[in-house]
Amino acid sequence: MHKPTTEPRPSIYYPYQVFKPWLPSAHGAQPRRQVVIVGCGPAGMVAALELARLGVASVLLSAELQVSQGSRAIVFTRRSLEILQQVGVAQRITDNGLPWRFGNSFYRGQRVFRMEALHDADDRFFPMTNIQQQYLEEYLLDACAASPLIDLRWGNKLTRLEQLDGYARLEVDTPEGPYTLESDWVVAADGGRSGIRSALNLQMEGASYEGFFVIADIRVDLPLPTERLAFFDPEWNPGNTVLLHREPHGIWRVDYQLPPGETPEEALRPESLKQRIDAQLALIGHAGASWEMDWCSVYSARTLTLPDYVHGSVLFTGDAAHLLPIFGVRGANTAFQDSQSLAWHLAFVIKGLAGRKLLANFSAERVGAAREIIDEAGKSTRFMAPPTRGFKLLRDAVLSLSLTQEFVRPLYHWRTSRPHEYTESMLNSRGDDNALFSAGPAHGAPPQNVRLGASDFLLDHLGGGFDLLYFTEAEAIPAPLLQVVEAVRARGVPLKIVAIGAAQPVAGADLTLGDADGHVRRRYGVQASGGAYLLRPDQHVCARWLTLDATRLQAAFDAALPR
Structure with a gap:
């Protein structure tokens, strides 16, 4: 008989709720x-x-x-x-979370690299x-x-x-x-x-890296911005890496690598945690700062x-x-x-x-x-935690050179997670104009958001099925295209037509979005004369055309919905 705990988990900032079991x-x-x-x-x-x-x-x-x-x-x-x-x-996440876009890498007390993630209007x-x-x-x-x-x-x-x-x-x-x-x-x-x-x-395929890392969430008052902080080879943790992240509610994450041979049990002893967290706070100029532990754990890189x-x-x-x-x-x-x-x-x-x-x-x-x-993360992992003596020699050479040589500093880049582009997906249309575009999201890519108003964005209007983005200033969607759309819908496929460009509602479209200055068209690489994109229910592009006719639209649906 399964007996899950009915005691709320301990936390100094989060009020855990215990739900009733389904019986x-x-x-x-x-x-x-x-x-x-x-x-x-x-x-x-x-x-x-x-x-x-x-x-x-x-x-x-x-x-x-x-x-x-x-x-x-x-x-x-x-x-x-x-x-x-x-x-x-x-x-709710944006209302309660902490936004950020900069990451900093430090070595020997010097900031040797500052990453800036792209962000625009x-x-x-x-x-x-x-x-x-x-x-x-x-x-x-x-x-x-x-x-x-x-x-x-x-x-x-x-x-x-x-x-x-x-x-x-x-x-x-x-x-x-x-x-x-x-x-x-x-x-x-x-x-x-x-x-x-x-x-x-x-069985999984790939590699597991030796060594362990400790995560410790502490409440501490640090007058620092919400930015990623990475410290390489600090004096208190030689040869290893330490990360700091700010979280809501005055919580900071301290994430540090353990020396070889130390067990997770040893690392999580209160005296070990205190010594290392105190050392890291001293490293950033806050020696003796008062802090309180919320949660800690050990993980390995795989x-x-x-x-x-x-x-x-x-x-x-x-x-x-x-x-x-x-x-x-x-x-x-x-x-x-x-x-x-x-x-x-x-x-x-x-x-x-x-x-x-x-x-x-x-x-x-x-x-x-x-x-x-895995390929990208492996590069980051080998830099953060070199798995062999050879990798360590290379990493240490980069650390040393970065103090004076600008050209090596981009090697600190931590290769932030990005959405995968399904470039070779079998759902992509092979008879469209993908190769002729000079801008815009290509086959398999997620869509590009575009600001339409003060708090109105393109992606606010998409999702829940297939989306046909049809760029036009005409009064109506061509009848042959509507015939294909209605046949697809008759099968039960959720499909929405979004007309983009016209100042007035376009007949046959489910939604019309104006584009008086052509900004949306430029972002999507289409001309004033027209163009179209077909987005899958996960919003990734499966077809795009400089000109669209009924035959090509039907072919795109045939590819995207294999029988």
Whole structure:
């Protein structure tokens, strides 16, 4: 019998709420479900919310009775907030988080590199926003509770999964005993120690780096801006790296590498934590500052991924699918992209709008994204924590030269997480004008936001299905294009036409956005005479044209929705 703790987790700033468990005796016989999501972290909840937006119901299982302990993921990228805007929680994050765009690297008391993330007037969100994961989970939980299509079950732990002919049977334990639940599909969002991954005997590919890192969240008053601070080879931690991040509510994260041979148990002893945190505060000029511990943990750097995210009726997302170093804010930010992609691919298969081949595309795209991230993160990890004597010699040479030589300083760049571009996706249209564009998002890229007014942006109007951005100043969408659109809609495909450029509503369009100064057209690389983009439900570009006709539009849908 599963007995999750009913004691609120300790915290000096976050008021943990303990939820009541979902008990089978109160709900009677369980019909087969379309989707069961195992894991109620950010990856699982975003998957549930995105499925719900597309009309697909899900059961969301949480083995615990409260949100996760500790700040965990704290840095969320612009693209993550664009995804979270789609599920209705981005505004709460920006209202309560700390935006930032600069990162600083220090060596021997000197700032040797300053990273500046791009940000302009067309961006609704800052490049990065800091907020503790507990708050993110709280906001997502509120959104899940507001959806009639999400059945969230606290205190429900998956103990066994059996794949049968076209569905899965799950054994779920609760505080009053187990019950059986059948589902057409199972989403494994059960984290880095995924029990589902282990039960299916699946092996990840990649590398694990030796050594450990400590995360310590402390409350301390430091008069410093919200910027990433990285200290290389400090006197108190020779040969290693220390990171500092500011969080809301007066909390600071101290993240430091341990010397070889030190165990996690040794590192988390109170006297060890105090000595090292005091030393780091002294390094930044605040010796003797009073501080209070909230949460601490130990992690290691790993660059691993499953080679396939689809196994029968089970689909993997987030840390259950891959394990990535946190350098470059890759963990939760990658999980949001995973879950957004998984949800629309799976929803379209469930609704019969495409064949199972679409799920193979989900896996290929997201495995490709993970491998790109692994390549980038591996470079950052080898610089932050050199795995061999040779890498250490190279890193130390860069450190030394950076004190006087400008040309080596960009090697400190930490390769921030960025959205993957599905350049080779099988969903991209091969007969469009992608190669003829000189600007704008290309095949597989996410869209570019554009400011339309004081608090009005292009991406505010997109999402929930396919979006056809049709640039025109004409009075109406051409009839042949509308015939294709209506035929696609008749199949049940959610599709919206957004006319851009005209001053008055365009007949046949669902929405008309003016572009009197041509700014949107310039951002998207189209001419005043017209042009068009087709965005998938995850908003990535699957086709773009300088001129569009009905035949080419139909071909794009045929490619994007394989039977």
